[in-house]
Amino acid sequence: MARGGRASHAALLMLTAALLAGCDAAPAQREGVEAPLPSVRSEAVQFVPDEVRYRFPGVVRASERAATAFLHGGVLRERQVVLGQRVEQGEPLATLHNPAMAPALAVAEARVRELDASLSRLGRDVERARTLRERNLSAASELDRLSAEREAVAQAREQALAQRDEAQAQLDELTLRAPFAAVVTDLDAEPGDFVAAGQPIMQLAGVAEREVEVRVPASLASRLEPGQAVSVMPTFGAQRIVAEIVHVGRAGESMAPVIAAIPVHSAPALGEPVRVQLEIAARAVTRVPLAAVVDPAGSAPYVLALNDDDTIRRVHVMPGRLAGGWVSVNGEGLATGDRVVTAGQGRLEEGMRVRVLP
Incomplete structure (x- = not known):
């Protein structure tokens, strides 16, 4: 029993020493493990x-616009187009009645015929006088007189021709024609109305190009130049169209007009409200x-x-x-x-x- 008791006591001492050694090593091991970095x-x-963006409201319009009118006053005889109709360049739009135009052309044409007859007669007289002079049967002064008279009539005929062409041109002006391919956007006079010279008869909007005009502060306009790209966006849509500045106006210290051309294939409809975005380089x-x-x-x-x-x-x-x-x-x-x-x-x-x- 004594030997067994001593053996049990020794085993207990060894277990205690091992536990104490384990307790001393644990802190050292924990200190050697580093926490992971975030x-x-x-x-x-x-x-x-930087870029600063500015947006300004505008309305799409035709690049070519015209308020057509007659050069002379008179009564609107006939209108050959209706509202919204497309017309081609040179197509008749309306005709005017002016009772003074046709008689003026008739008088000018009669004057030309009269001078033609006189010039023909004087030509024969000059040839006859030249023949007599060669035979020494007439004085040289007679030939000179007839030659001078024929020259004067020839010059008068040139003036009469110019007057006839002018009368014809004025008569042609009684027919109003389209200056370019366009759409009729407004009618300002009705057949039977008396219209004065220069009074608008109808409004035309070209079909070739579209543009939008906005007014910007003069300080901003001074930083814009033709050829600069801008963005055009319909007010009631998300479409973004790349346009190009074609004109920058001058306005001193007030608002300056800026016009941007819009490609026809992607342009909104005429009269549609849009927003024009200008991108200005900054520091x-x-x-x-x-x-x-x-x-x-x-x-x-x-x-x-x-x-x-x-x-x-x-x-x-x-x-x-x-x-x-x-x-x-x-x-x-x-x-x-x-x-x-x-x-x-x-x-x-x-x-x-x-x-x-x-």
């Missing part, structure tokens, strides 16, 4: 030229992804920037304009190429080291 994603800070700005800004609507928004050793530093910023998922910021401590955390900001503190995911 994982984050990042993007580089950009310094890029370069610092911008970061919107996801990098913490508490952007709060009183103290900030971003978490990464140092070279992947430690965190907090940079307070003032967010600006948002475009395409990036926001311009104004804050000291950010430079082009600096990395900012875009994902995994939760529980990150100043000076904490992180693991940047690719």
Whole structure:
């Protein structure tokens, strides 16, 4: 029994020593295991030229427009077109009755015929006088007189021809013709009405090109130039049409007209309201992804920037304009190429080291 008791006592002592040794080694093992670093994603800070967008309302109109009128007064005899009709260049639109035009042409034509007869007679007289002079049967002064008279009649005939052509042109002006291919958009006079010279008879809108005019502040107009691209969007639609500035007016300190040409194949209908978006280059700005800004609507928004050793530093910023998922910021401590955390900001503190995911 004595030997068995001693053996049991020795085994107990060994077990106790082992337990004590195990308790001493556990803290050492725990101290040797490092906690995993927080994982984050990042993007580089950009310094890029900014663009400011302005939108102005306008109405689509034809690039070619005309308020057709007669050169002379008279009574509107006939109108050959109706509202909304398409007409081609040179097509008759309306005719005017002016009782003075036809008699003036008749008088001019009679004058030309009279001078033609006189010129023919004088031509024969000159030839006869020349023959007599060659035979020494008449004086040289007679031939000279007849030659001078024929020359005077020839000049008078040239004037009469010009007067006849003018009378014919004025008579032709009694027929109003389309100056270009167009659509009749308005009728201003009815057959039987007396119209004065220059009074509009109808309104035409060309079918070849479309444009829109907007009025912009003079300070903005000074930064625009012909050939610059703009966007045109229907007021009640999402379509975006690329147009081109063709004219920039001058208006001193007030509003200046700006005209943009719209491609015909994609142009909205005449009279449709649209919005014209002008994109003006501005000074370069610092911008970061919107996801990098913490508490952007709060009183103290900030971003978490990464140092070279992947430690965190907090940079307070003032967010600006948002475009395409990036926001311009104004804050000291950010430079082009600096990395900012875009994902995994939760529980990150100043000076904490992180693991940047690719």
